[in-house]
Amino acid sequence: MRGNNVLGLIFSNMHEEQLHDLTENRTMGSVPFGGRYCLIDFPLSNMVNSGINKVGVITKRNFQSLMDHLGSGKSWDLSRKREGLFILPPFDAEPFSPNDRIELLSSAQSFLQNSREEFVLITDSNVVCNIDYADVLSQHIQDKADITIVCRCGKPPAEFADPAVYTVAPDNRVCDMLINPGNKGECCYGLNMMLIRRELLIRLITDCVSRNMTNFKRDLLQRNVGNYRIYAYDFKGFAKVICSEIAYFDANMALMLPDVRAQLFDQRRPIYTKVHDNMPARYGLGSSVSNSIVSDGCVIEGEVVNSVLFRGVHVDKGTRVHNCVLLQDAAVGSDCRLSYVIADKNVLIKNERNLLGFESYPMYIAKGSVV
Amino acid sequence: MLPKQEVVAMLLAGGQGSRLGVLTKTLAKPAVPYGGKYRIIDFPLSNCVNSGIECVGVLTQYQPLVLNEYIGSGQPWDLDSTSAGVRVLPPYQRSRRSDWYKGTANAIYQNIPYIERYNPDYVIVLSGDHIYKMDYSKMIAYHKEKKADCTVAVIEVPMEEAGRFGIMNTNADGSVYEFEEKPKAPKSNQASMGIYVFTWSKLREYLEEDEANPKSSNDFGKDVLPAMLKAGERMFAYRFDGYWKDVGTIDSLWESNMDLLNPKIPLDLSESAWKIYSRNPVMPPHYIAKNAKVQNALVAEGCNVYGMVDFSVLFSGVTIAPGAVVRDSIIMPNTRVEAGAVVQYAIVAEDCVVGRNAVVGRRPEDVQDKDAWGIAVVGDGCSIPEGFVIRPKEMVDREKLEQEARKNAR
Numbered sequence: 001m002r003g004n005n006v007l008g009l010i011f012s013n014m015h016e017e018q019l020h021d022l023t024e025n026r027t028m029g030s031v032p033f034g035g036r037y038c039l040i041d042f043p044l045s046n047m048v049n050s051g052i053n054k055v056g057v058i059t060k061r062n063f064q065s066l067m068d069h070l071g072s073g074k075s076w077d078l079s080r081k082r083e084g085l086f087i088l089p090p091f092d093a094e095p096f097s098p099n100d101r102i103e104l105l106s107s108a109q110s111f112l113q114n115s116r117e118e119f120v121l122i123t124d125s126n127v128v129c130n131i132d133y134a135d136v137l138s139q140h141i142q143d144k145a146d147i148t149i150v151c152r153c154g155k156p157p158a159e160f161a162d163p164a165v166y167t168v169a170p171d172n173r174v175c176d177m178l179i180n181p182g183n184k185g186e187c188c189y190g191l192n193m194m195l196i197r198r199e200l201l202i203r204l205i206t207d208c209v210s211r212n213m214t215n216f217k218r219d220l221l222q223r224n225v226g227n228y229r230i231y232a233y234d235f236k237g238f239a240k241v242i243c244s245e246i247a248y249f250d251a252n253m254a255l256m257l258p259d260v261r262a263q264l265f266d267q268r269r270p271i272y273t274k275v276h277d278n279m280p281a282r283y284g285l286g287s288s289v290s291n292s293i294v295s296d297g298c299v300i301e302g303e304v305v306n307s308v309l310f311r312g313v314h315v316d317k318g319t320r321v322h323n324c325v326l327l328q329d330a331a332v333g334s335d336c337r338l339s340y341v342i343a344d345k346n347v348l349i350k351n352e353r354n355l356l357g358f359e360s361y362p363m364y365i366a367k368g369s370v371v
Numbered sequence: 372m373l374p375k376q377e378v379v380a381m382l383l384a385g386g387q388g389s390r391l392g393v394l395t396k397t398l399a400k401p402a403v404p405y406g407g408k409y410r411i412i413d414f415p416l417s418n419c420v421n422s423g424i425e426c427v428g429v430l431t432q433y434q435p436l437v438l439n440e441y442i443g444s445g446q447p448w449d450l451d452s453t454s455a456g457v458r459v460l461p462p463y464q465r466s467r468r469s470d471w472y473k474g475t476a477n478a479i480y481q482n483i484p485y486i487e488r489y490n491p492d493y494v495i496v497l498s499g500d501h502i503y504k505m506d507y508s509k510m511i512a513y514h515k516e517k518k519a520d521c522t523v524a525v526i527e528v529p530m531e532e533a534g535r536f537g538i539m540n541t542n543a544d545g546s547v548y549e550f551e552e553k554p555k556a557p558k559s560n561q562a563s564m565g566i567y568v569f570t571w572s573k574l575r576e577y578l579e580e581d582e583a584n585p586k587s588s589n590d591f592g593k594d595v596l597p598a599m600l601k602a603g604e605r606m607f608a609y610r611f612d613g614y615w616k617d618v619g620t621i622d623s624l625w626e627s628n629m630d631l632l633n634p635k636i637p638l639d640l641s642e643s644a645w646k647i648y649s650r651n652p653v654m655p656p657h658y659i660a661k662n663a664k665v666q667n668a669l670v671a672e673g674c675n676v677y678g679m680v681d682f683s684v685l686f687s688g689v690t691i692a693p694g695a696v697v698r699d700s701i702i703m704p705n706t707r708v709e710a711g712a713v714v715q716y717a718i719v720a721e722d723c724v725v726g727r728n729a730v731v732g733r734r735p736e737d738v739q740d741k742d743a744w745g746i747a748v749v750g751d752g753c754s755i756p757e758g759f760v761i762r763p764k765e766m767v768d769r770e771k772l773e774q775e776a777r778k779n780a781r
Contacts, residue, residue, distance in 0.1 A: 034656070035655065036655070036656050036672070258658075258675075261658065264655075265654070271653075271655070272653055275447075277447075277641065277647070277649065278641045279406070279407070279408075279631075279640040279641040279669070280406070280407030280672070280684075280685075281657070281669070281671075282631075282668075282669055283666055283667060283668045283670065284667065285667055286666065287665065287666055287667075289659045289663070289665055290661050291659070291660060291661040292658070293655075293656045293657070294656055294658075294659060295657075295672065296641075296656075296671065297641050309656075312641075
């Protein structure tokens with residue numbers, strides 16, 4: 001049965017400064033990932049698979065590619081008469097400050113007020129995972145929580161900016177919250193996903209706005225740790241925070257592990273995305289592919305090792321592609337050598353080019369470049 | 372009243388396709404998987420949409436469930452429009468003289484009310500068993516230009532094969548003077564592609580006449596076209612060149628899949644100007660493992676390949692285990708080929724498991740008696756036991772395998 005009294009809310013623009021190359025012309029949510037996805041496909045599909053059937057996507061700037069990707073929401077089964085997908089463009093023309101979650105939520109106030117769902121699930125679009133929000137909801141109800149924060153225990157990724165670190169009691173209750181405490185050890189850090197009662201969210205936003213408080217983590221959460229029942233939900237499945245170009249590269253490479261694929265692309269909870277109607281990938285005579293992820297529409301005549309090829313990538317004869325992430329429709333000519341390269345959409349690499357990045361510093365080639 | 376449509380397409384999809392044997396046991400021929408992610412019906416449907424035809428009636432009769440489900444609202448082909456779009460038209464009961472579709476012409480006859488709703492000038496009749504990309508709008512323009520009553524699309528076939536087809540014999544201006552079904556001594560090599568454009572008012576007349584004739588077999592090729600010719604109606608042949616293949620037999624279905632691997636054959640299904648649309652499975656990209664060997668292959672999404680694949684088409688969700696070998700074969704969705712199994716010159720349908728060290732099919736060069744060789748076919752949902760051998764040309768389905776398992780157990 002569909003519908004579980006939860007409204008989804010996705011920030012499509014957060015953390016873009018951490019991935020500035022890839023987000024120059026697009027939102028965080030529309031950053032391509034894993035051969036055929038965009039990052040927003042993960043939170044959207046997770047919500048739909050958890051029974052959420054109304055999702056608002058909050059946008060700020062550069063959201064053309066995002067709109068293009070989402071369309072009517074059909075691919076996620078969110079093009080419906082009752083509820084469905086809502087794109088919430090910025091409400092006023094004022095420039096937003098970088099830490100503008102509260103402003104953005106405040107401009108989505110009417111959407112929140114006009115919804116009927118009891119709870120709101122808020123998430124960013126920079127975490128790649130397959131999570132069942134229904135579990136979060138049942139824990140939330142069981143704990144009689146006001147707010148449930150999805151956390152992960154362990155070492156936070158190296159470049160995770162401003163992680164919120166929680167001290168959690170054995171009953172899951174959050175007793176303390178630190179923002180960017182600077183320790184590099186094991187801790188319980190937030191994945192920027194939380195479940196909250198809709199009316200409480202509206203009240204907290206109004207409260208922050210009226211006091212001219214603009215920092216979501218500090219003013220809305222940290223300030224209220226003692227005032228409300230805030231609980232942590234420990235998510236143990238595979239999750240990668242895309243908080244830097246290296247993290248982006250590594251997360252793509254992690255898909256080569258069977259266990260990661262099994263968790264992320266669990267057939268019972270599939271990740272949906274926009275359909276392109278490409279032909280299946282074609283391997284030519286003499287092609288050699290090993291340990292790689294390949295999408296529909298690819299044509300491979302050369303050698304591909306440890307790489308992720310997005311839809312419509314061409315690799316010509318005599319070319320060696322090692323440890324690369326080649327985004328949609330990138331074309332690599334013959335007799336090239338590519339190593340540790342992230343090539344954005346529609347990149348054209350002409351014959352006999354040598355492009356070598358390094359493991360700790362993959363070379364990025366901007367959208368539409370001709371090399 | 373619905374807005375007028377200049378052209379209505381009627382797609383004959385009710386045939387069993389008995390020559391495909393176990394592959395069409397539970398589904399109609401147009402629903403047979405093709406080319407890694409398609410079903411045969413994607414071709415006429417996509418051709419319609421790409422040609423600007425917005426109104427398509429799909430006539431179903433034999434095992435329609437899979438086909439109905441696949442067509443759904445028509446959304447994957449953009450055929451879910453409000454006033455036109457795709458409609459599935461099964462035979463139905465009426466106040467008197469209800470019947471199954473007795474033949475191709477009768478199927479259209481029974482749906483005259485559907486066609487009339489759109490008040491069309493032309494009706495194009497298509498069939499659901501060919502692989503081709505064709506712009507029907509050019510054929511309709513030709514039909515108009517010739518002021519024809521009926522236009523039949525033809526393709527040149529090698530003269531020695533002409534005896535297998537319906538052959539159109541034409542005058543210099545393209546008008547047809549004779550139609551011969553499977554002639555012993557063909558006079559030309561222009562084979563009918565089973566695509567007809569009719570001026571609707573004329574077709575309606577002939578359908579009614581045909582229906583009134585109790586001796587008629589109610590078939591386009593056998594009855595309606597000859598009747599039109601005899602009465603001296605303007606019938607023209609429209610020549611098509613390009614890739615066209617009837618996939619009504621195991622051999623031709625296998626060949627046509629293999630044609631996709633041949634770079635010399637121009638059949639690009641993702642060409643942006645003429646895409647072939649399909650209902651896409653929701654699956655991640657496929658994975659080729661470290662020691663896998665994949666060459667000359669078409670691999671769809673959701674596959675996991677650990678073994679060796681050569682000259683083959685893998686549909687979505689197929690797993691080829693380490694040490695398994697798949698050569699010159701077609702493996703349909705969600706099938707697993709276990710370690711050590713060897714699949715050669717075979718078609719394995721959906722949801723099968725080819726057990727460890729099982730052998731399916733053989734290469735022709737390894738077979739002494741060439742007459743005993745052929746493509747091996749495994750029907751859907753089969754579980755082939757460990758070490759089991761399926762000979763070339765053999766056709767097995769689940770029942771047959773289960774029977775044999777029971778026999779062996781005794």
